[in-house]
Amino acid sequence: MREDLSALPVSTLRGVGAKIAEKLSKLGLNSLYDLLFHLPLRYEDRTCVVPVGSLVSGQKALVDVRVELTDVLFRGRRSMSCRVSDGSGFLTLRFFHFSASQRKGLERGQRLCCFGEVRAGSSGYEMIHPEYQQLDEEAVLPVEGALTPIYPLTEGLQQRSLRKLVGQALVKWNELEGDATDKSLPELIPQVVLDRENFSTLDESLKFLHSPPSDISIERFEAGRLPQQQRLVFEELIAHHLSLSRLRHLARLQNAPTLKPTNRLSALFVRRLSFSLTSAQQRVISEVSGNLASGRPMMRLVQGDVGSGKTVVAAMAALSALENGYQVALMAPTELLAEQHYQNFLNWFEPLGQRVVFLTGRQKGKARKEALEMIGNGQAGVVIGTHALFQESVEFSKLGLVIIDEQHRFGVHQRLALRDKGKKNGLQPHQLVMTATPIPRTLAMMSYADLDLSVIDELPPGRTPVVTSVVSSERRGEVVERIQGWVESGRQVYWVCTLIEESELLQCEAAEESEKMLKAALPGVRIALVHGRMKPDEKNSVMQLFKARKIDLLVATTVIEVGVDVPNAGLMVIENAERLGLSQLHQLRGRVGRGVGDSYCLLMYRAPLSETANYRLSILRRSADGFYIAEQDLKLRGPGEVLGTRQTGQLQFRIADLVRDEALLPAVVEAAELIQRDYPEQVQPLIQRWLGKAVNYGEV
Ligand code: ADP
Ligand code: MG
Numbered sequence: 001m002r003e004d005l006s007a008l009p010v011s012t013l014r015g016v017g018a019k020i021a022e023k024l025s026k027l028g029l030n031s032l033y034d035l036l037f038h039l040p041l042r043y044e045d046r047t048c049v050v051p052v053g054s055l056v057s058g059q060k061a062l063v064d065v066r067v068e069l070t071d072v073l074f075r076g077r078r079s080m081s082c083r084v085s086d087g088s089g090f091l092t093l094r095f096f097h098f099s100a101s102q103r104k105g106l107e108r109g110q111r112l113c114c115f116g117e118v119r120a121g122s123s124g125y126e127m128i129h130p131e132y133q134q135l136d137e138e139a140v141l142p143v144e145g146a147l148t149p150i151y152p153l154t155e156g157l158q159q160r161s162l163r164k165l166v167g168q169a170l171v172k173w174n175e176l177e178g179d180a181t182d183k184s185l186p187e188l189i190p191q192v193v194l195d196r197e198n199f200s201t202l203d204e205s206l207k208f209l210h211s212p213p214s215d216i217s218i219e220r221f222e223a224g225r226l227p228q229q230q231r232l233v234f235e236e237l238i239a240h241h242l243s244l245s246r247l248r249h250l251a252r253l254q255n256a257p258t259l260k261p262t263n264r265l266s267a268l269f270v271r272r273l274s275f276s277l278t279s280a281q282q283r284v285i286s287e288v289s290g291n292l293a294s295g296r297p298m299m300r301l302v303q304g305d306v307g308s309g310k311t312v313v314a315a316m317a318a319l320s321a322l323e324n325g326y327q328v329a330l331m332a333p334t335e336l337l338a339e340q341h342y343q344n345f346l347n348w349f350e351p352l353g354q355r356v357v358f359l360t361g362r363q364k365g366k367a368r369k370e371a372l373e374m375i376g377n378g379q380a381g382v383v384i385g386t387h388a389l390f391q392e393s394v395e396f397s398k399l400g401l402v403i404i405d406e407q408h409r410f411g412v413h414q415r416l417a418l419r420d421k422g423k424k425n426g427l428q429p430h431q432l433v434m435t436a437t438p439i440p441r442t443l444a445m446m447s448y449a450d451l452d453l454s455v456i457d458e459l460p461p462g463r464t465p466v467v468t469s470v471v472s473s474e475r476r477g478e479v480v481e482r483i484q485g486w487v488e489s490g491r492q493v494y495w496v497c498t499l500i501e502e503s504e505l506l507q508c509e510a511a512e513e514s515e516k517m518l519k520a521a522l523p524g525v526r527i528a529l530v531h532g533r534m535k536p537d538e539k540n541s542v543m544q545l546f547k548a549r550k551i552d553l554l555v556a557t558t559v560i561e562v563g564v565d566v567p568n569a570g571l572m573v574i575e576n577a578e579r580l581g582l583s584q585l586h587q588l589r590g591r592v593g594r595g596v597g598d599s600y601c602l603l604m605y606r607a608p609l610s611e612t613a614n615y616r617l618s619i620l621r622r623s624a625d626g627f628y629i630a631e632q633d634l635k636l637r638g639p640g641e642v643l644g645t646r647q648t649g650q651l652q653f654r655i656a657d658l659v660r661d662e663a664l665l666p667a668v669v670e671a672a673e674l675i676q677r678d679y680p681e682q683v684q685p686l687i688q689r690w691l692g693k694a695v696n697y698g699e700v
Contacts, residue, residue, distance in 0.1 A: 040149035053088030304456030306590025326400025567595030
């Protein structure tokens with residue numbers, strides 16, 4: 001009888017009871033089939049014993065040693081240090097958590113086998129919390145025959161047990177394969193596609209990754225270019241592409257309000273603007289109107305560098321909805337930015353007789369109740385806010401268009417949830433997504449395949465490029481002097497304090513410090529502070545004062561990163577610029593250079609500057625092209641960081657890496673299209689295999 005690996009639950013394996021099965025299920029591992037596609041994250045080399053004398057820093061190594069001396073230290077934090085040697089050199093094992101029995105087991109003379117990462121410590125090389133095992137004198141060292149795969153885990157599941165389970169699954173698979181009619185693990189990529197590439201087979205690739213042969217070095221694995229790896233990378237990328245195209249396809253089967261432009265409001269709006277639209281803005285506006293009038297839900301991403309004028313494009317789209325009696329929701333990632341949009345839309349739309357309403361999560365009581373009422377009864381034409389707009393309690397009367405600003409902070413699934421929210425009478429609202437983080441083409445191909453793309457590739461006329469320089473914080477005095485002169489000439493300044501990966505609190509404290517220092521150094525200058533822990537009202541009133549030129553120097557944390565628009569501020573100083581990503585710095589810099597006159601950005605760093613940090617900052621000095629900068633950023637930091645989606649779980653691949661595997665992408669797209677056309681029955685199994693339950697199409 002033929003058996004299917006996906007019909008064999010993990011509970012059929014030795015050692016898997018209800019508890020372990022539940023933990024495995026958390027990782028999406030329910031059957032033996034799932035286990036085989038649970039790919040190692042990386043490998044460790046325990047195939048040979050390394051003499052202590054030849055260890056190098058950063059290396060992960062297996063050593064065979066004897067304890068010389070074990071000590072418990074109380075310097076600051078209690079720790080146990082264990083000096084070991086193998087005759088070729090000394091090494092310190094360091095433990096911050098340890099038990100009394102552990103301590104006892106590390107008596108002088110005890111033989112140990114340890115595996116850990118070597119680093120330089122205060123007294124020579126050390127390993128922190130190595131894995132170790134006590135060995136008898138005559139014991140044979142537990143050296144592995146091949147590299148050890150390291151799998152993604154969940155709490156309460158040991159690496160060693162998972163490895164054993166995968167091993168059992170491989171054995172079972174082998175048995176089934178003996179059967180000539182075996183279909184236990186079907187090949188889902190058509191042969192015609194595989195024939196074009198020089199990959200290994202699926203079977204061979206999986207076996208290779210789970211139990212690597214003994215002659216492959218860890219470096220070759222880490223490079224990720226082995227034909228066995230590339231075979232699976234290829235398939236995974238195809239599956240992602242298929243999944244996104246399906247989302248797109250399903251969404252396009254929905255009906256949406258038909259929003260034909262009447263020009264009733266928009267003509268008036270354009271006439272009242274103090275500038276004329278750039279041709280790039282006009283082009284994108286007409287692309288948007290085409291979608292809005294089509295009766296199918298628009299899903300369009302508008303990319304435009306900072307300052308390219310995306311807000312006006314959003315306003316034009318909003319007017320189409322209003323002209324047709326529909327409501328518009330505009331969502332921004334921060335309160336500050338939402339507030340600024342609110343002010344803009346208020347100025348633009350109230351004279352046209354349209355009601356603009358503001359809604360954030362912090363609004364309480366009467367104000368909130370009133371806002372909700374106007375949204376519910378349709379009086380509010382435009383509703384602006386943060387993601388609070390899409391809470392349960394918010395009911396729109398007739399939502400026709402959702403605009404999301406600075407899209408990279410929201411994931412695909414949030415986008416879908418949003419669309420659901422507004423669905424009424426079988427009509428799906430249109431969606432317009434705007435981002436200033438230019439998305440490199442390769443990324444756009446994989447992660448935004450569900451959206452149409454418009455690019456505003458032109459800045460409004462009269463912008464002067466921002467002169468960017470990189471200065472050491474040791475020259476802070478000169479910088480402060482320069483601010484003095486700048487303010488005397490009637491212009492305003494941003495001073496941005498940065499701290500990443502640390503608490504917002506610390507960031508605010510740093511900003512307060514800087515404010516104090518600047519106030520002391522510049523007594524005649526009007527200085528104010530804005531940071532993330534201030535109440536929205538406070539933040540807002542500081543911003544309004546700055547806009548009204550009642551403040552000369554605004555000290556800020558990175559809250560001003562997105563959207564803030566004060567054309568008279570032409571000088572920006574960024575403290576500790578080396579800590580930020582390029583795209584983020586580019587965004588910040590986009591706050592200046594918005595008015596007439598020269599503008600400057602000083603990237604201040606704390607010496608010494610590492611070589612990569614220096615290189616990164618020099619990219620900003622040389623280029624003002626957001627696309628180029630994003631490409632470089634992507635190369636240096638990887639896609640998760642660039643798109644800010646690391647937390648949202650988007651773009652999580654098991655084996656693919658968009659940067660490393662970029663060259664495969666054209667073939668991936670071609671193969672995905674061929675499968676869709678000629679082998680549609682493979683689409684679902686491929687998506688299921690690689691994305692599992694992560695995608696819920698029911699919600700589209
Ligand atoms: P971003 O694309 O960064 O969101 P904004 O929409 O905030 O840019 O626009 C930046 C500034 O440029 C605003 O002050 C806006 O009024 C102005 N602006 C937009 N379009 C034009 C244009 N065609 N000509 C001149 N100024 C414009
Ligand atoms: Mg903007």
